[in-house]
Amino acid sequence: MSIGITDEHVELAASTRKWAASLAPLTAVRAAEGDPDARFDDVWGAIEEMGVHAIGVPEAAGGGGGTVLDQAVALEACAHELLPGGLLGAAVGSLVRGVPGRHAVQVRPGGAVWDGGGTLGIDLSARHADADAAATAATVGPGSSGGEADRVRLTAVTLAAAEASGVARWCLDTAVEHARVREQFGRPIGSFQAVKHLCAEMLETAEAVTAAAWDAACAADGHTEQWSYAVDVAQAVCFDGAVEVAKSCIQVLGGIGFTFEHDAHLYLRRALSLRSLVGPSDVAAARLTAAAVAGVRRRVEVDLGGHDEHVRPQVRATVERVAALPDEARRAALAEAGYLAPHWPAPHGLGADPVTQLVIDQELARAGIERPDLVIAGWALPTILQHGTDAQRERFVRPSLLGELLWCQLFSEPGSGSDLASLRTRATRVDGGWSLSGQKVWTSMAERADWAICLARTDPDVPQHQGITYFLVDMRSPGIEVRPLREITGRRSSTRCSSTTSSCPTTASSVGPVTAGGSPARPWPTNGWQWRARGSARASNARSPSPQPASSRWWRHGSATRSPLSTVCSLLGVRTTLRALGGHGPGAESSVAKLLGVRSRQSAAELVVELQGDAIATAGAPDRDDEGVAADVWELLNTRCLSIAGGTTQILRNVAGERILGLPR
Incomplete structure (x- = not known):
C-alpha cells in the first residue's frame, strides 16, 4: 500500500511513478556521481514542465490547485523511482510561499538548505547547501517569525515523510522480489523462515511509515495543533523506519546488495539523508511527550462526503431511543435494532455497508453508549450464522447477543497451539451424536461459559490439516472437567479442560460439513469495519x-x-x-x-x-x-x-x- 487510498490518489501515484521512471532517474544519478555540483537540470526541466513541485499550490498562483496530501502522494511516487534533484526542497518552498519555484528552504537553524544545489553529500541523488554558507539564498529560518519558521518545519517534515515512504516501499518490493526468485540450497530464499520473517518485519515497518506519512499530509489542512502532533509522530516513525527497511533490503539481497552496481545503496543513502535533514526522532518524541502530558491526542475524522445523509437521521433517532432506556434495557434494544453487529445479516444484524456501520459507531459514541463485548460469541456466532442449521441459529444467536449464553473456545491443546493440524482431541460418532475425548488448554472463561466452540479430529486417516470438524459443546456436559490454570500474573484466569465421556446429541453438535478442516472456524469475509480511534497508549x-x-x-x-x-x-x-x-x-x-x-x-x-x-x-x-x-x-x-x-x-x-x-x- 502507498500513501494514496482513494482511486484518484492510486491513479496519481501510478501515473507519477511511470512518468518518473521514464526520465531514467537512476541513470542520471550514476552519471552525475563524479560531479559534486550537478543540479540535474534536465530532470528539473521535466519536473517544472509537469508542475510536480507545485501540485499543492493554488491554481490562481500557477500551481496545480491540489492539497498537501496530493503533493505527498506525488512525492512518494517520485521517491520510489529515486528521482534526483531538488524536488523535495522545491515542493516545500512552493507550499510555504504559495507560488511555484525552485526555492531554497532552510528548514531549521544550522541545517541544510533544500534547494537542489550545493555539494555532494551521502545522497548521490541530491545536492544540499550548508545554511551558513548560503547567505544569498532565500530562506525561512533563524530570522523568521516563530509561526513562519514552524510552518516551514511542519511542511518539510510532512513532505520528507512522504519521500521516506516511497523509499521504504521500493526497498520492500525489491527485497521481496529477490526473495521469491533467489535460490540457495535448492530452494527460494523466501521459503526460509528467517528471510520470510525479515520481509514480514519490513512490511510492518513500511506500513507504519506509510500510515504516519499519510496522516501528516492529511492533517496539514486542519488545526495546527493536530498537524504538529501528526508531524511529530511522522518524525518519530518515518525516517528511522525508512533507514531500517533500506538496511534490511540490503540484507535480503545478500552479496549483490553490497555491490555499488545494485541500486539498493542509493535508497539507503536517500533514507539516511532524509533523516539527517529532519533531525533526530527523540526531539520529536520530547514534543509528543509534552503534548501527551497536556492532554493532546490525535483526532482523525472520516469525511463521508455526504454519503451518510440518507442513513444518519434514522440511525440517530434509533440511538437516541436506546439512550433514553435504563442501562439494563439497552443491550436488548441494540440487539433488536441490529446494532450489536450491524454487518451481520438480518435479522440479527443489518447487513450494513461500511458507511452505515461507521455512522452507527459515530452516533453510539456521540450518545455515550458502548456496545457490550460479545467476547468469544463474536467468533462463534458468525460461524453458526454461515454454516449452522436453522435450529442452531434459533437456539444460539439471539440468546448470545442478549448475554444469556456465554461462550469459550476449545481450540488450543497442550501439544497444539497455532498448528491445528496437530490436534489430538478426537470426536467419534455414537448413537445420535458424538463422543469427545481429549484435552484443551488456555481456555479463558471456561469456568463460567455455557457453551464452547471446539475443533476435534473426526477422521484420522486423511492428511492432518483435513479431517477436523467444528463442534458446539455444552460445557455442563457430564465428563467435562475444568481445572484452573495459574498464569504468570499469579491469577487463575485460564483453564485446562478435559473430556472423557460421551456427549449425548443435545450437548455436542457439528457445525458445517464433517471433516471440513478448520474452514468453519474462519468467519465469512464480510467483516465489520467499525472504526474506534483510540487515544495514545x-x-x-x-x-x-x-x-x-x-x-x-x-x-x-x-x-x-x-x-x-x-x-x-x-x-x-x-x-x-x-x-x-x-x-x-x-x-x-x-x-x-x-x-x-x-x-x-x-x-x-x-x-x-x-x-x-x-x-x-x-x-x-x-x-x-x-x-x-x-x-x-x-x-x-x-x-x-x-x-x-x-x-x-x-x-x-x-x-x-x-x-x-x-x-x-
Missing part, C-alpha cells in the same frame, strides 16, 4: 518517579520507540475503514495491525513499569502505597500473552510473508 499518561520526565533523555528515548506506535496502530484502522468506504477490501495495513498492535501494547506496558524505577523491587514495604505499582506490573506480565494468543507473532509473520508478500512456502 497508557504510557503517555504514566506517572513517573522523575520530577521532570520530559527533560530526561531516557524518557525521550522510551517515548520515541513506544508512544508514536500507538497512534500508528489507530491510523492503520482508519486507513482500513477508508478503503472499505471506497469499495475496496482490506489492504496490507489490516493484516499487520495485530502485529504492530501487540508490539505497542507490550512496549507501552514495559515503559510504564520502567518509569516506576526501583519501586517495583521494593514494593510491599509497610510505608508504601503500592497498588498502582502492582497494577502496572500485572499489566506488563499479562500483555506477554498477546504475542501468543490468537496466533503467535512468528506464525502471523509466516502468514504475512506468504499471503501478502507472496513468498513461497
